[in-house]
Amino acid sequence: MTQRLFTPVLIAASLILMIGFALRAAFGLFQIPIAEEFGWLRAEFSMAIAIQNLAWGVGQPLFGAIAEKFGDRKAIVLGVVCYAVGLFFTAYATTPEQMQWLEVLVGFGIAGLGFGVILAIVGRAASPENRSMAMGIATAAGSAGQIVGPLMVAQLLDFMSWQDVFVTLSILVFSALLFLPFLRAGAPASKAELEEAMSTVIWRAMKDPSYSMIFIGFFSCGFQLGFVTAHFPAFITEACAAIAPDSLAASLGIDSTATLGAAAIAIIGAANIAGTIAAGALGKRYSKKYLLSSIYAARVVISAWFILTPMTVTTVVIFSLVMGSLWLATVPLTSGLVAHIYGLRYMGTLYGIVFFSHQLGSFMGVWLGGSLYDQFGGYDIVWWVGIGVGVLSAVVHLPIREAPWQPKAMTA
Numbered sequence: 001m002t003q004r005l006f007t008p009v010l011i012a013a014s015l016i017l018m019i020g021f022a023l024r025a026a027f028g029l030f031q032i033p034i035a036e037e038f039g040w041l042r043a044e045f046s047m048a049i050a051i052q053n054l055a056w057g058v059g060q061p062l063f064g065a066i067a068e069k070f071g072d073r074k075a076i077v078l079g080v081v082c083y084a085v086g087l088f089f090t091a092y093a094t095t096p097e098q099m100q101w102l103e104v105l106v107g108f109g110i111a112g113l114g115f116g117v118i119l120a121i122v123g124r125a126a127s128p129e130n131r132s133m134a135m136g137i138a139t140a141a142g143s144a145g146q147i148v149g150p151l152m153v154a155q156l157l158d159f160m161s162w163q164d165v166f167v168t169l170s171i172l173v174f175s176a177l178l179f180l181p182f183l184r185a186g187a188p189a190s191k192a193e194l195e196e197a198m199s200t201v202i203w204r205a206m207k208d209p210s211y212s213m214i215f216i217g218f219f220s221c222g223f224q225l226g227f228v229t230a231h232f233p234a235f236i237t238e239a240c241a242a243i244a245p246d247s248l249a250a251s252l253g254i255d256s257t258a259t260l261g262a263a264a265i266a267i268i269g270a271a272n273i274a275g276t277i278a279a280g281a282l283g284k285r286y287s288k289k290y291l292l293s294s295i296y297a298a299r300v301v302i303s304a305w306f307i308l309t310p311m312t313v314t315t316v317v318i319f320s321l322v323m324g325s326l327w328l329a330t331v332p333l334t335s336g337l338v339a340h341i342y343g344l345r346y347m348g349t350l351y352g353i354v355f356f357s358h359q360l361g362s363f364m365g366v367w368l369g370g371s372l373y374d375q376f377g378g379y380d381i382v383w384w385v386g387i388g389v390g391v392l393s394a395v396v397h398l399p400i401r402e403a404p405w406q407p408k409a410m411t412a
Contacts, residue, residue: 009125010134012182013118014141016076019176020113021142022149023087023169024106027052028230029153033162034099043370044096046230048103050366053226055107057359060116063108064348067117068198073180079112080176087170091163113176115139116355119335120348121183129284131339135332136280143272143328201346202353210400211350214337215357217292217396220389221330222361224299227386228323229265231369235379236260239311260313264320271324279329280336288337289400295326295333296394300387302326307383342405361389 031045067075086105093099111117119135126134156165205211237260282291306319338351369382 005126005130005133005137007125008182009184010122010137012179013122014138015179016113016176017115017118017138017142018145018148019173020079020083020110020145022145022152023083023173024052024110025146025149026153026169029150029157030162030165033157037162038094040096043374045099046366046370048096048100049230050226050363051100052103052107052110053222053359053362053366055104056110056114057107057222057356057362059108059111060114060355060359061349061352063111063114064116064120064346064350064352065198067120067348068346072117072121072183075112075117076180076183077177079109079114079117080173081109082106082112083109083173084170085109087166087173091166091170109173111352113173114355115142115331115335116348116352119331119351120344123335123339123347124344125184132283132288132332132336133277133280135336136277136283139280139328139331140273140276143269143276146272147266147269198346198349201342202349204405205342205350210341210402211354213396213400214334215354217296217393218330218334218354218358219361220296220299220386220393221334222358222363223365223389224303224361224386225327226362226365227369227382228268228365230366231373231379231382232264236264236311236316238378260316264316267317267320268324268327271321272327272329275325275327275329276332278325280332283333283336287402288333288340289397289402292330292333292337293394293397295329296390296397299323299326300390300394303383303387303390307380307387337400337402340404341402 027049034040034045063075063079066078082105086102086107086109090099090102090106093102119138122134122138123131153165153169156168160168279291279295302319302322306315309315334354335347335351338354339347342350365382365386368385369379372381373379
C-alpha cells in the first residue's frame with residue numbers, strides 16, 4: 001500500500017519551520033532604523049546577526065540531543081521560549097553589546113525550531129520512499145517563510161517603531177506551539193538502533209571519514225548563503241551605479257539599484273522553494289552524495305560567471321534564479337544522507353553537529369564579507385573565497401561511503 005506524502009506531521013512541521021525562518025529572515029530590515037536611532041556602525045548590527053548564526057549552529061546539536069533524550073515537543077517549547085525572550089529583550093537593547101548577547105538567545109531559539117529538530121521528526125514520520133521528498137517539502141516551507149517574514153515586518157515598520165515590532169514578533173513566535181499536537185511521529189528507529197547509546201553512535205560517526213567529509217562539505221553552503229544574504233544587495237547597489245531602462249527592469253518594477261537588490265533576494269527565495277522540492281524528489285531516485293557534489297559545482301560555475309561578467313539587470317536576475325534554485329537544495333540531501341548512513345534514532349543530533357559547520361561558514365561569510373570590504377573597498381576577494389570553498393565541497397563529497405550502517409545490537 002502506498003504511503004501518503006502529505007501527513008499531519010509534515011504539514012505541522014512545515015508550518016513550524018515557516019514561522020521560525022520568517023522571523024529570522026526579517027532581521028536585515030532593522031539595520032537602518034536601529035542605526036538611525038543610535039548612530040551605530042553597520043558592522044555592529046552585522047556582528048549581531050553573525051553571532052545569531054553562530055549560536056544557531058552551536059544550539060542545533062544541543063536541541064537535537066534534547067529532542068532525542070527528552071522528546072521533540074519539549075525541545076520545540078524550549079526553542080520557542082528562547083526565541084521569544086531574545087526577541088522581546090532585543091526591543092530594549094541600547095548598546096551593540098547588549099544586542100549581540102541577546103542574539104545568542106535568538107540563535108538558540110531558531111535552533112529549537114530549526115532543521116535539526118524538525119527534519120528529524122519529518123524523517124521518522126515519513127515512509128522510506130517518501131522521506132527525501134518530505135524533507136524537501138519541509139525545507140521549502142522554511143524558504144517560504146523567508147519570503148513572507150520580510151514582507152510582514154516591512155509592513156509593521158511602516159506604522160510601528162522597531163522596538164514594538166520586536167515585541168510583536170516575540171508574541172507571534174508562540175504560534176508555533178499550536179502545531180505541537182500534530183507532531184506524532186512513528187517509531188523512531190529499528191530495535192537495534194534503539195539499543196545503542198547516543199554517545200556510542202556519535203563517537204562512531206566522529207571516527208567515520210564519511211561523516212567528517214559531510215561536515216567539511218556543509219561549510220561552504222553556509223559561507224555562500226551567509227555572504228550573499230548579508231552583502232549581495234549592497235554589492236549590487238555599489239556595482240551598478242546606474243541601471244539602463246531596459247524591458248526586463250521595467251517588467252520587474254525595478255527603477256533603482258536598491259530595488260534591484262531587494263528583487264534579487266526575493267527571486268532567490270522564490271527559486272529556492274522549487275529547488276528544495278526538486279532536490280528532495282531527486283534524492284529519492286539518485287545518489288545523494290553525487291547530487292550534493294553537482295549542486296556545489298553548479299554554485300561554483302554560476303558564481304564565477306557572475307563575478308567575471310559585467311553586471312546588468314539580466315545577469316543579476318540569472319544569477320539569482322540559478323543560485324536560488326541551489327540555495328537550500330543541500331539541506332534535504334545532507335539531512336537525508338545522514339539519516340541514510342547513520343539511521344534515524346540520533347539523526348537530530350548527528351545532523352545538528354553537521355549543521356554547526358554550516359553555521360560556522362555562515363558566520364565567516366557574514367563577518368569576512370564586511371571585514372575584507374573595509375580593508376579593500378570591495379567584495380571581489382570574498383566572492384573568490386566562496387568559489388574556492390565551493391570547489392572543496394564539490395570534491396569532498398565524492399569519496400563518501402553512501403551505505404547504511406548496520407548497528408550492533410547490545411548483548412545481555
